[in-house]
Amino acid sequence: MRTWLKKILASGDLFVWASGAGLAMALMMVVGLLLLITVNGMGFFWTGDIVDLTLMDGTHVMGQLAGREIIPNSVTPDAPKGKGRIRVKIGNRDLYGLDFKWVDEDTIAAQAFPPNAVLLERREWGNFYGWIKAIHKGETPHTEGSDIGWHALLPLVDQANAVHARIDRIERVEIGAINAEIEQARLQIRALEMNTAKGQALHAPSMDRMQAAIAAAEARYREKTDQLDKLNAQFNEYAVVMVDANGQEKQLPVGYIVRALRPNAMGTPAKTWMYITNVWRVLADEPREANTEGGIFPAIFGTVMIVLIMSAAVVPFGVLAALYLREYATQGTVVRLVRIAVNNLAGVPSIVFGVFGLGFFVYAIGGTIDTLFFPEALPSPTFGTGGILWASLTLALLTVPVVIVATEEGLAAVPRDYREASLGLGATKFETIWRVVLPSAVPAILTGLILAMARAAGEVAPLMLTGVVKLAPTLPMDTTWPFFHFDRKFMHLGFHIYDVGFQSPNVEAAKPMVYVTTLVLILVVVLLNVSAITLRNRLRRKYAGAAV
Amino acid sequence: MHTSPDSTPGLPRLAVTRSDDPSPASTVKDLETTITLSDVNFFYGDAQALFNVNIEVPRKQVTAFIGPSGCGKSTLLRCLNRLNDLIEGARIEGTILLDGMDIYGPQVDATDLRRRVGMVFQKSNPFPKPIYDNVAYGPRLQGIRNRAALDAIVEESLNDAGLWEEAKDRLHQSALGLSGGQQQRLCIARALAVKPDVLLMDEPCSALDPIATAKIEELLFTLKKELTIVIVTHNMQQAARVSDHTGFFLMGELVEFSDTKTIFTTPRDRRTEDYVTGRFG
Numbered sequence: 001m002r003t004w005l006k007k008i009l010a011s012g013d014l015f016v017w018a019s020g021a022g023l024a025m026a027l028m029m030v031v032g033l034l035l036l037i038t039v040n041g042m043g044f045f046w047t048g049d050i051v052d053l054t055l056m057d058g059t060h061v062m063g064q065l066a067g068r069e070i071i072p073n074s075v076t077p078d079a080p081k082g083k084g085r086i087r088v089k090i091g092n093r094d095l096y097g098l099d100f101k102w103v104d105e106d107t108i109a110a111q112a113f114p115p116n117a118v119l120l121e122r123r124e125w126g127n128f129y130g131w132i133k134a135i136h137k138g139e140t141p142h143t144e145g146s147d148i149g150w151h152a153l154l155p156l157v158d159q160a161n162a163v164h165a166r167i168d169r170i171e172r173v174e175i176g177a178i179n180a181e182i183e184q185a186r187l188q189i190r191a192l193e194m195n196t197a198k199g200q201a202l203h204a205p206s207m208d209r210m211q212a213a214i215a216a217a218e219a220r221y222r223e224k225t226d227q228l229d230k231l232n233a234q235f236n237e238y239a240v241v242m243v244d245a246n247g248q249e250k251q252l253p254v255g256y257i258v259r260a261l262r263p264n265a266m267g268t269p270a271k272t273w274m275y276i277t278n279v280w281r282v283l284a285d286e287p288r289e290a291n292t293e294g295g296i297f298p299a300i301f302g303t304v305m306i307v308l309i310m311s312a313a314v315v316p317f318g319v320l321a322a323l324y325l326r327e328y329a330t331q332g333t334v335v336r337l338v339r340i341a342v343n344n345l346a347g348v349p350s351i352v353f354g355v356f357g358l359g360f361f362v363y364a365i366g367g368t369i370d371t372l373f374f375p376e377a378l379p380s381p382t383f384g385t386g387g388i389l390w391a392s393l394t395l396a397l398l399t400v401p402v403v404i405v406a407t408e409e410g411l412a413a414v415p416r417d418y419r420e421a422s423l424g425l426g427a428t429k430f431e432t433i434w435r436v437v438l439p440s441a442v443p444a445i446l447t448g449l450i451l452a453m454a455r456a457a458g459e460v461a462p463l464m465l466t467g468v469v470k471l472a473p474t475l476p477m478d479t480t481w482p483f484f485h486f487d488r489k490f491m492h493l494g495f496h497i498y499d500v501g502f503q504s505p506n507v508e509a510a511k512p513m514v515y516v517t518t519l520v521l522i523l524v525v526v527l528l529n530v531s532a533i534t535l536r537n538r539l540r541r542k543y544a545g546a547a548v
Numbered sequence: 549m550h551t552s553p554d555s556t557p558g559l560p561r562l563a564v565t566r567s568d569d570p571s572p573a574s575t576v577k578d579l580e581t582t583i584t585l586s587d588v589n590f591f592y593g594d595a596q597a598l599f600n601v602n603i604e605v606p607r608k609q610v611t612a613f614i615g616p617s618g619c620g621k622s623t624l625l626r627c628l629n630r631l632n633d634l635i636e637g638a639r640i641e642g643t644i645l646l647d648g649m650d651i652y653g654p655q656v657d658a659t660d661l662r663r664r665v666g667m668v669f670q671k672s673n674p675f676p677k678p679i680y681d682n683v684a685y686g687p688r689l690q691g692i693r694n695r696a697a698l699d700a701i702v703e704e705s706l707n708d709a710g711l712w713e714e715a716k717d718r719l720h721q722s723a724l725g726l727s728g729g730q731q732q733r734l735c736i737a738r739a740l741a742v743k744p745d746v747l748l749m750d751e752p753c754s755a756l757d758p759i760a761t762a763k764i765e766e767l768l769f770t771l772k773k774e775l776t777i778v779i780v781t782h783n784m785q786q787a788a789r790v791s792d793h794t795g796f797f798l799m800g801e802l803v804e805f806s807d808t809k810t811i812f813t814t815p816r817d818r819r820t821e822d823y824v825t826g827r828f829g
Contacts (some may be wrong), residue, residue, distance in 0.1 A: 417673035420631060421735070425686040425742055426663035435685070436675055542676075 034522070041519035044512035045278040047263050047271055050117040050129055051088070052245055053103060054110040060245035061103055062117065062129050063090035064263075066508075071104065089508075091119075091127035092244055099126055100508045113264045116146050120242070120252070121259040123164075123288060126509065128252065130244040136251070137238055149240065153260055156238050160255045163235050167228060173479065175224050180480050182217045185210045190376040282516060291470060291500050292510045296517055298472055302388070302490035303457060303524055305476055309392035310399065310456045311449055317396065318403025318452075319438075319445055325404070326411040327433055339408075346401035354462030357394030362386055362466060382487050386467025388476045389486035394462045399452035406451065410444020411437060446536035450529055457525045460494035468492045470499045493521040582607045582746055582776040583628060588642035590623055590800075592635065597623045601642070601802045603795060605746075610768055610777045612791035612808070614784055615823070619797040621780045622670075625748050628778065629665040630658045646746070663690070666739035670751040672731035674723035674738070679706075679715050682723045682734055686742035701741050709737035710767050729760025736767065747771065749779040753786065765790050784824055788812050796820045 008014060048064040055061065066089045070082040084105040093099055120128040132149035135142040135156070143152045189210045196202045235255035242250050266274065285295025321342075329335045366383040374382040383389075414437045422432040460468075469489040476488045497517045504510035583605040590598035598620045605611050613621035626632045627640060630651065644651050651661050663686070674682050683702045684692075692698055702719070706712040711733045718725070723734055732752055739747060753761040768777060768790045781787050787794050788808060795805040796817075804811060804820045815821045 415673070417669060417671055418675060420667075420669060421673045421675065421738070422685070423634070423659075424629060424631060424662055424667040424669075425689065425738065426659045427685075427689050428659050431689055435689075440676060 037515055037518050037522065040512065040515035044516050045275050045282070047119075047261065047266070047274045047278070049113050049264050050119060052112045052114050052117065053088070053108050054112075055103070056107050056109050061088055061090060061101060062245035063088040063101070064119075064129075065089075066100060089127070091129045092125075092250075094125045095244060095248060095250060099506060115265045116150070116262065117264055118150065118242075119261045119263055120240075120257050121261070122252070122256050123258055124256060126289065126293065126506075128242060128244075128250070130242040130250070133241045133243045133249065135238060135240050135254075142238065150260075150262065153240055153254070153257075156254045157257050157260050160235060160238075160257065163231055164255065167231050167235070170224055170228055170231070172474070175221065176474070176478075177480055178217050178221045178224065182214055182221075185213045185217070187374075187376045189214075194376060283520070287471065289509075290504055290506070291496065292504050292506050292513050296493065296496060296513075296520060298475055299491040299493045299496040299517070300520060300524060301475055301477075302468075302472070303493045303521070304528070306388060306392050306395065306463075306490065306492065307453050307457050307528055309388065310395040311453060313393055313396035314399050314403050314452055315445065315449055318400045318448065319407050321400070322404045322407035322411060323433065323438075326408050327429075327437070342401045342404050346405075349461075350398055350459050351461040351465075353394055353398045354465035357390055357397070357462055358386070358465040361390040361393055366390060385487075386465070386489060387487040388467060388490045391463050391466040391468065391490070394466050395456040395459060398459065398462060399456050402451045402455065403445070403448040406448025407441060407445050410441035410447075413444065414440045443536050443540040446532060446539065450532045450536070453528050453532060454525055457521070457528060458494060460492070460498055463492055463495060468495045470495070470503065493517055493524065497521065580607055581605065582647060583778075584643075584645040585624075585627075586643050586645075588624070588627065588640065588644060590620070590627060590632070590641075591637075591639040593637040597800050598627075599800045603802065603805055605776060605778060606793060607776050608772055608774070609792040610772050610779060610790050611793045611795070612787035613778070613780045613795045613797060614782075614787045615797035615803075617782075620800040621795075621797045622750055624797070625667075625750055625778060625780050628746070628748055629662045629667055631662075631667065633658055663742050664744055665746045665748060666742060666744035667748040668732070668735050668739055668750065668752045670754055672728060672735050672755070674726070674731050674734050676722065676724055678720045679723045679726070679734060680719040683737050683741050685738060690742070705737040705741040706734075708740050708771065709733045710763060711737055727760070729756050729763060732756060732760070732764060733767070736764070736771075740771075744775065746776045746778065749777065751780055751782055754782060761786070784812075796823060798823070 048066075050062060051065055053061045065086060067087040068084055069087075071085050075082040085102050086105065088101050088103055089099060090096060090101050091099060114131075116131060118128075118130060118132055120130075122128060132146050132153060134144045135149050135152050143149050189207065192203060192207055192210070236253045238254040239251050240254055240257070242252060244250065261274070263271070282295045283300065284297050286298055287296060288294035325335060325338065329338075362385060366381065366385065366387075370378060370382050370384040418436045418440065419432055422436045423429070427435070467489050469491065472489050472491045474485075474488065476486070476490050477484050497514055500510045500517065501514045581604045583603075585601055585603045585605075588598055588601040589596060601624060613624065615621050623632065627644060628646075628651075632638045632640070640652060646661070646664065649656065675685065677685075680702055683705050684698045687698060687701050692701070703712060703716075706715055711730060714730060715726070715734070723731065726734060732755075736747075736752075753764055756764070765786065768779070771777060772792075779787075779791065791808045793806065794808045794811040796803045796811060796815075796819075798819055804815055804817045806815075810816075811820060812824055815824065
């Protein structure tokens with residue numbers, strides 16, 4: 001018996017099986033995670049049919065099916081399989097107060113899929129499910145009836161969307177630019193006043209010029225608001241009267257409708273097309289309704305931007321540090337201690353870096369910049385508050401150990417032969433490092449950067465202290481000078497998940513959004529990594545020559 | 549004093565000094581000697597690697613250093629272009645004169661020295677760059693940017709190293725695609741491109757097959773018309789074939805230095821005779 005056991009142990013078979021099982025477990029976990037997120041996230045884009053349920057008591061429940069489960073505690077000796085219930089997205093939050101409703105399967109008398117049932121996607125209050133009764137123009141009836149109304153509604157919605165786009169453009173871009181101009185002039189006036197207070201003579205011509213500029217800008221502003229009033233009137237010109245499943249009527253201004261659909265009348269090709277449109281909308285649109293509806297474009301943009309700025313900061317910083325440590329510093333106790341400290345830095349909880357970023361970048365550096373360069377704007381801070389630059393630098397600090405370690409390894413791996421050959425040709429140490437050593441270490445540096453990017457893209461905690469917000473009114477990049485605004489707050493996919501998942505009042509509506517955002521975050525990280533890996537492989541081929 | 553070998557009549561009246569030989573150093577004129585080493589001691593930390601080495605390396609000839617592994621011949625070679633400076637704890641005593649200039653003198657810049665004293669290593673070590681960039685590396689360091697001038701240097705150097713015909717169609721492909729022998733000749737071309745006065749070769753053929761070795765040995769005969777060559781080799785036949793003068797090292801000591809013929813036929817020292825006849829080593 002004992003020899004048998006010994007034999008088994010010595011052969012190593014058990015070990016091989018155990019290590020294989022370990023790998024299998026890890027793979028299963030990764031695949032399971034991706035599968036769960038993908039299935040839940042991708043399902044969100046499918047436009048389900050509208051079901052009209054007639055209950056035993058004669059009332060109707062209409063909406064899209066959102067799930068089914070066995071009623072908890074319903075498994076009894078009488079009903080060994082338990083009783084089912086289905087969850088219906090009933091929408092019409094302005095009428096019912098809820099988006100979702102559980103319906104026991106026992107209570108359902110009949111179900112139908114009325115082809116003329118309409119789904120209205122609205123800018124506020126979520127979806128509306130019901131039938132079109134009439135369309136009004138102002139107070140006067142425009143059309144009457146479900147089908148006629150439907151055909152009349154579609155062009156009106158398109159028109160309203162066009163008007164909405166124009167309103168949006170005027171509000172954000174044009175009035176935004178005017179506001180920036182007025183603010184600029186106001187700050188310059190204030191700077192002049194501050195100089196006067198310090199004893200300098202008031203420069204009257206520039207003061208007048210500024211005031212004239214403000215007056216001119218304000219005149220243009222009034223022009224724009226007049227334009228806006230007109231557009232808004234146009235926007236609310238038409239209203240559609242809807243009837244819900246129980247006959248309740250509701251009048252909705254057409255301007256509030258984003259999209260009108262008849263899912264039950266759509267075939268599979270139309271639905272597939274709708275699916276693609278939905279994906280595109282989520283990727284390209286801005287959030288609505290406390291982030292639970294609409295798209296996540298600003299968060300994608302913020303995530304990519306922050307990772308890029310972080311990379312631009314972390315590579316020079318980390319490479320220089322590693323060069324000094326490996327090439328110039330005398331190898332001894334001090335360098336060894338520094339190396340240990342750097343490695344340990346990688347293990348510090350990220351929120352600690354967040355606190356440091358807040359104290360150092362935001363308050364110390366940002367505050368100093370404000371007093372030195374933007375005193376006229378005080379007490380409202382310019383750089384002395386969280387912003388995309390400070391958040392990126394905090395992340396750079398968080399990831400710099402990874403780059404240092406990888407670069408050091410890369411430098412150590414450059415063959416001594418290359419250095420000697422270069423020095424033997426009369427190169428100085430600096431020339432040798434710059435022309436031979438560093439190019440050979442580039443793939444290793446990029447490996448460090450890849451690891452750094454993967455970590456930085458997923459960090460949320462430090463961002464919460466250094467400038468991420470749940471809804472940023474503007475992107476950090478726009479058409480007003482200086483085009484890239486390092487001081488602006490930003491949105492981020494990781495924070496978006498947290499915000500939608502935990503801070504949303506509408507939990508059920510938020511759930512698919514959490515999955516979708518997670519999926520997009522994973523895709524963004526993968527995309528950033530793949531591009532860095534492609535670059536690294538290209539460089540590796542270049543520096544490895546034809547050697548296999 | 550020894551008579552010069554027949555191949556170079558009248559040129560080297562070189563002094564042979566042995567570490568334990570108290571006879572005065574040479575009376576050879578500077579013109580005929582490139583490098584003069586006097587009482588060179590070398591230390592790696594506490595360990596002494598070279599003991600009182602005195603040699604005069606004749607100009608435009610091939611001088612070979614032979615000896616068993618660890619005898620200090622490579623260390624001595626690396627002293628000649630101050631490549632040992634890079635090793636922490638390394639220390640040198642004595643003087644090494646290059647055309648009368650003390651190469652360890654305070655006014656000498658090691659990088660300038662290495663431009664005059666080129667080196668080819670045991671393992672061929674072309675940079676992972678195109679062939680052209682390898683050869684142009686040294687000239688570019690000196691600030692030569694002119695494309696035509698670089699082209700000329702590259703062609704001339706590759707020609708001198710006997711690689712032009714094989715490499716001219718693939719100048720802009722990676723040097724690592726060349727064969728071992730070609731790579732070593734590329735390294736020679738790279739060293740020649742900075743126009744050195746002296747070329748140090750540290751067992752340049754030890755990793756090469758016989759045909760590649762023969763090509764490099766042939767090259768030495770043409771190169772020595774322009775250059776002083778110091779070659780370290782394990783291979784006694786090679787030393788006998790290519791060199792004009794040979795120094796035999798043992799345990800960090802220069803046992804005997806003489807013209808090659810003498811070393812291999814009538815060595816004065818018993819240890820030299822044992823080594824060249826294959827009794828040890």
